[in-house]
Every structure is written in structure tokens, then in C-alpha cells.
Amino acid sequence: MKFINFSFILLISTISNFTFGQSKKQPNIIVFLVDDMGWQDSSEPFWTEVTPLNRKYHTPHMERLAKEGTKFTNAYANPVCTPSRVSMLSGMTAAHHGVTNWTSPAFNNNTDAPDDQFRAANWNYNGMSPIPNIAHTFHATPFPKILKDAGYFTIHAGKAHWGSAGTPGANPYNMGFIVNISGHAAGHPQSYLAQENYGNLPGKASWQAVPDLEEYYGRDTFLTEALTLEAIKALEQPIRDGKPFYLNMAHYAVHVPLQADRRFYQRYIDAGLEESEAMYASLLEGMDKSLGDLMDFLKEKQVDKNTVIIFMSDNGGLSLSPPRGARPHTQNLPLKAGKGSVYEGGIREPMLVKWPGVAKPGSVVNQYVMIEDFFPTILDMAGVSSTEIVQNIDGKSFVPYLKNPKLIDSTRVLVWHSPNKWTTNDGPGINYKSAVRKGDWKLIYHMRNAGLELYNLKNDIQEAHNLAGQYPAKVKELAYLLGEKLRNWNAPMPIIKENGQPVAMPDSL
């Protein structure tokens, strides 16, 4: 009888241990995050029409992922990368966490360009920190740390760019990653080429030289491929141990420098693309191959049915020419402008989610979602909660939309906030802008001239027809919503040089 009791206790502990370690409830999760990839940079169409851009690029594994999962047609990020990466890890919108521009790899280096009209806003230019009281950082609990504490084996591969050197955010380990492959304070690679040691040439290395890949130096392994190979190696450990894993597969591609991925470059030259666009297309296809290789690996290891894949980009496609080919700000058509802009070209993203057994293959979600939603969604998927989250989350789990793609919430308010000077010369929607979306309506606030633009995205995805004069009540409603949010979040605002005052809120005009 004693034996029975004793074994019963062990039985319970075994089951709970099994549940914890290998549970069907805890899926593996991969975020496949691409850098600077535009909404149309894919042979998988995300709009109602197939565009010339869809025909220009080849991304067969994105097509495959779309067939096996859910396509989000209204997914958003911030206009530039660090704000999006911090939103993802913190669950907060950029106006709230205050990391509103890209962070310099060097400490205390405000990356805002000088301006005649404005002094720089008081934004968190050293990035996000998992530890409080670090100068010019935003303190938040990163979700990978929560996953790790819940038993997940957490891996980061590729671009990190969450915080400047000299701060804890520069070290992926501090963000909750057990394994870090090539993630650091820099936001792009010095070189994609192993022949150039990814930038690590003695006396020539910059802040952007990619760490950790010495094994490939001098060979012909393109950076995208090297990161994929290393990520796959790292995945073998948790798979063998039967531990759930989280992989942050954050490619440096397709950020500049534009360099040819020779495995794919020639086909685009043969198709008549100019050199820079052929290089860009080859970067995209190399990234797509990585996605396919990961999917194949999961299948080979028989964990594909218990692995969520979330495909995303961190901001719109670069539309400055040069370095891109074609006329400036035409690279994301039908969307207006590109990276850096609060117009759709700078913020709308190709997003795909595969969750076997939960999300219906081939489904489409038209609800607008945003990159801060990844935080609550991923914890939701993992069935993990935490009492240690120090920040107030703005994101919402998009799991309900995966389960019921027809759901629509047109009351939700999304905000973009860029009180910064990203480029030396202003561009369309670029420098000192905010924007808000509610339902199909989008209001844009131009801080320089206190101008407001109103668009209806349902009829006018191109943002060609400013309806502000036509719908003053809608302008007022959205301006108030935006102003209220910015005030509540104590959002950083540029300082008017003339009077030393912060730029006015959009609803005080």
C-alpha cells in the first residue's frame, strides 16, 4: 500500500514533468523576421491584386507558408527597425516605449539628423534595457526571457539591434536568449560575403562587422545561408531534449548593403533587372530559401506539426534611390513611399502565420494587427503568463483571428510615431510625423507645418486622396484619439528651436 502511494506521487510528478517538458500545449515558436522587406517584395500577393512587384520576385517558400497557414493582409510595423524590434520584444507601441528611431551601435549617440526647425526629441536613443536605470533606455521585460523562465530553449540568430553597446540590451543573453548567433548592437551587416569575412577584415572592420561566423570565413557561404545553418544546428539541442523552443530567426537580409547572393542573382539579371534591383531580388530569394530550409528541417525532425512559424518584416521596403534602383518611392507600389515613412509603404508588412491544428491552411485575416501584438500572442500560444512584466502592454493577441479569420475589430486604434529626423532631407511621410488608424480611416500628422491628412484605406490604399477637407468630424475624432494616446504615453516630441516648446499635439491645433 505504501508502495502504491509512493508510485502514485511519482506518477503525478512524471506527468506534470512530461507536460512541462514536451507538452502538446506548448508549441515550438519561430519568428522569422526579415529586415527592410516591403509588403510587395514577394511572389505571394498580400493585396487583392497581383502586382508587377509580385511578378518580379521569387519567394516560393513564402507561397508554401501561405498555403499551410494564415495570411495577414493588414499587418503593420514601425517605419524603421529598432522601434519595431523593441515593440516586438516589449509588447508596446513606439510612442509608448520611446525608442522611436534606430539606435546607434555606439553608446549615447542620438542618430537624429540635425535640423533647422527642431531640436531632437527626448527619445530613448540607447534602446531597450531589461535592467532599469540605464541612461536613455526603456526598461521592459522581454518576452523571450519569460519563455525561457517557462522552460523554453530560446535561440536568437541574426540581427538583434535592441540596444547600444555599453548597455545590457546589446547582449541577446540579457534579452532572454540562451543561444546567440551573430546578434549585437548593430543594425546591418558590414558585408554579406564570407569572402570578406562578413566585414571582419583586420583594420577594416566597422561596428557592423558580423560576429560569430568565423567557421565560414573565406568560403562562399552567403550570410543568410550561414545564419540558417547555425540556427538549424542550435535547434538540434532542444529537439533532442524534447524541450519546446523559441527561435528568433532575424535575418540581416534584405537590408543594405545591396550585395548579390550569387545563388540567385543571375536569373534576375537575365530577367532584365538593373544591377541593384537584381541584387535586392537575390537577397530576397536567399531569405526565402532560408525559410524553406527551416521548414524542411522541422519536417525532417518531425516537429513541424507542433511548431508555429510567424513570418514578418520590421518596416517597409527601402524606397531611397540610390541605393535602390527605379524612381524614388515607387518600390512598394501600390503603397506610397517606403522605409522611414508613416505612409503605408513604410509600415505595411508581409505577415504569415502557420499554427498547425489551430489556424486553417490557406486562410486570410484582414484585421489590422501590429508588431507589438507579437508579445501577447506568443505568450498566449505558449500558454505562459508572468508576474514579472514591468511594462504596460499595448499589443493584443491575434490568436482569436487565427482561430476565426473572419473576425473584425474596427474600433481598435493603432499609432505610429516618428518625432525624429531619419533622413537628411524630408521625404513623403518621412521625418517628424505621427499617424493613427481606426477602422479604415487613417490620419497623418505633419509636425513641421501642423498639417493633417485623412485617408480611407479601404478605397484608397495608395493614400492618393486626402479627405481631410471632406470629413472634418473624422479628422477631429482621430486627432483627438492620437493626441490622447501621445499624452497618456508621454510620447517624445521634437522641440521647436524658436520657442523651446515641444511640438503641439495634433488635437490642439
Added chain:
Amino acid sequence: MKFINFSFILLISTISNFTFGQSKKQPNIIVFLVDDMGWQDSSEPFWTEVTPLNRKYHTPHMERLAKEGTKFTNAYANPVCTPSRVSMLSGMTAAHHGVTNWTSPAFNNNTDAPDDQFRAANWNYNGMSPIPNIAHTFHATPFPKILKDAGYFTIHAGKAHWGSAGTPGANPYNMGFIVNISGHAAGHPQSYLAQENYGNLPGKASWQAVPDLEEYYGRDTFLTEALTLEAIKALEQPIRDGKPFYLNMAHYAVHVPLQADRRFYQRYIDAGLEESEAMYASLLEGMDKSLGDLMDFLKEKQVDKNTVIIFMSDNGGLSLSPPRGARPHTQNLPLKAGKGSVYEGGIREPMLVKWPGVAKPGSVVNQYVMIEDFFPTILDMAGVSSTEIVQNIDGKSFVPYLKNPKLIDSTRVLVWHSPNKWTTNDGPGINYKSAVRKGDWKLIYHMRNAGLELYNLKNDIQEAHNLAGQYPAKVKELAYLLGEKLRNWNAPMPIIKENGQPVAMPDSL
């Protein structure tokens, strides 16, 4: 009844799982490997006498470790670093694995200095590889991989230096480490100073710039401290999971460049040491603090009683002046010469082992052991065997000596083999030498002039009295032993330029 059977099966599986995951049989293991530290570079004496060098240095935590564990007075490594590191990871002696000199971080770069008399031996100058058929590498199964496969959480922190860039050995992950902190193809740090980003200054970084520590850039965290902090962070994961761990705590200290660890430097200046020696002593004491911090951490986490610590250096103390102070080759007295030499100053190491519950605190082992013994010893301690080891192991487990420190085996044969030109000018025991020890007798073979020297280490640890003329039979016996070993291992030999023939074996003279 059915329930009982079912629960019994689970009971068994639980116990075996418990045994595998958290077993008392599987201790945690830390190898604390110092770089270029000499036998007398400690306030803990390893000789029968306390020397002026023991009084010069302060290493209180080595003293503490000696009190809590076992001191080895006759522990050996190879004359330079890569051969020792490869011997440790492969379990083989240098003459056998053929990595007989330090490896360049650059691919296919034979580091041997040019010579008038000899062409370079065909040694494995790209280092060790865990994958076969890589040019100029030695293929072996590294023991950390075996530990990892057996469920250990394996961490490397600090200097790796097992293989050149462009080969798998450059990547600690391939050697079996789940976590890698700052280990790569280079053999020393460009800078110990966080103020200099450990060498990672744009446009100034060399192969030796230390990766992975951006968090500390611009602060005042000395490299030794940063590595310790990161290693401790990484240890939290397996401790929390109740998984056994292996930590390869491989400090870059006390290798050149000599730089002041400001936490300790002034006390040595105040004691009258010249600048370079005060810097060296400060590097040593910083390393010793790291040992103490790790020991404190283990205790705080209550895993100290199940953790083995093995303290070792990879070769003798540097005796070239400059960069060292004092007269050349006096820095390891009473031992002759230093790093690079087959005399005792180049190969005898301070070694301490703490194995709670197995090795008696304060015990002393006088049996000679060597760094290739770490491989079988560590697997022995972990209770792990493997059928995947591709190499033939030369090392022997020293566990029997920990259990019975009085054991002596005077029949064992140790071999040192340096068919290389390490320094531009020959030094005492430096360049083109082999040596063999059996019992108290040691024979040295000078390849340049086919000379043989014989010493009795028991009476003459200084190697001051060449007894070759007095004991021709002993010379013959040892020369034959050495020749036999080198032939069996197909050891690399320099090529005589004059006739294109390899240097003769010592027993063919």
C-alpha cells in the same frame, strides 16, 4: 493491479530520468584554464619550497581551492597553447594529433618562423576539426560534444583557439558547446580593456578583437571580469533546470598584451615591482578573483558540493623579456626557461582539482599527469562513455590518484614534441625539440644538432645537470621510447633543407 503495473513502469522511467537529468553520479564540471600561467605564478606553492615567486604573487582563491581539493605537483601541458587545448579536447598527445604549434586565426597560415636549416614540418596548422577531411586539421571527437550528448549543458567562456577561421574548429558550437562566450579562432585578446572595446574599435580591430561583450564597451570592466560575469549568467540556466553542466572557463589572462588590471595593479607597484611585472601580477590576481567569484557563486546556488573544479594552465609562463620584466628565462625559477620550451619552465603547470566527496581536501598528488588526461578523466567523472570517439586516446584518467593520492606509476611515458620554430631566435629548449619523461628521468632531443640531454627531475628540477654522459643506458632506453612513440604516431618532423629528408628519430642517432 493494472494501475500498479502502469505506475511501476513510470516509476522506473522517472528514476532513470532523474538519474539522467540530475543524478548525484553526474557532477557538474568546471575546467578553469588559464593562459600562459607559469608553475610558480601563485601564492600557492607547487614545489617543496616556498619561492620568491610564490611571495611575489597573490592568489588567495587558488590557496582556498588547494585547501578544499587536491594539488598536483607534477602536472604538464605542451610548450604552447593550441597543442595543449587540442590535447585537452581530443585526449591525445601533441605528437599524435599533429597540432604542434599555435594556430593562426587565418586559414592555411603556417605560423612557423622561416629557418635556414629546416623546412616546416607537416603539422596540422589549421588545428583540430570535429568534421573529417578539412585541410591541415586533425579530426577528433571533442569531449564536450560527448558530454552534451549525454545531457550536460555545455558552456565555453573565453579563449578557444582550437582551429583557424574557415574551419569547423573555429566555432565552439561545433566542439560541443551549447553556449559560447567570446571564443573564436584567435589566441589572445587585442585588449583587456572595456574602454578600448576589447579591441573592437572601428578600423582598428584585428583578428584578436574579442567578440560578444558589447554590453561592457566603454565601461571599466576588465576582460577577465566580463567573462566571469557572462559565465555566471550562463550557469544559471542549467542550475535552474537541474541539469549537469560543463563549463570551460578559459581565461584570456595572463597572455600578452600585458595590461594593468586596475583593481590590483597599484599594490604591486607599491611592492616595488617594475611596470610590466606589476601588470602581469595584476592579470594573475584578476584571474584568481574570477576563480573565487565562481566558487562563491556555486556555494550560493548550493551546487558546490556536486561540482568538480579543475584548475590548469595551458603552457609555462612567458619568459621572453620584453615583454616580461626581469632577465630572460628567469620568470619560472626554479624551473628552466618558459613558454615554448620543453624544459620544465615551458611545460610544468599549476594544477588543482576539487571533487567534493571523492578527493580529500588538502591532499597532494605527486604522480605526473598531462593535459591529454583531462579527456578520459572528465568522462570518467561524468560516468559517460561514447562509441563515437574517432581518435585513439593517449591520456589516462587521473581519478585513481584523486581517490588515492599516494599512488605512483613510474612506468608511464610522457612525450613533448615541438618540431616547429616558435620564435625567430632559438632559446633554451625552444624550437625543434622533443622530450620524454619516464619516472624521474627526462630526455631532451635537440633536432638541430641531434643532441640528447638527460636529467633526473627528482634531484634536479632545474635541469642544470645533464647526466647523458653518465647514464648512456638510460639515454638509450628513453631515446628508443621516444623514437618508437614518434614513429607510431607518425609525428610531424622538420625537413632538412640540405637533403629533403625528415629529421632523424632520436634512437637512430
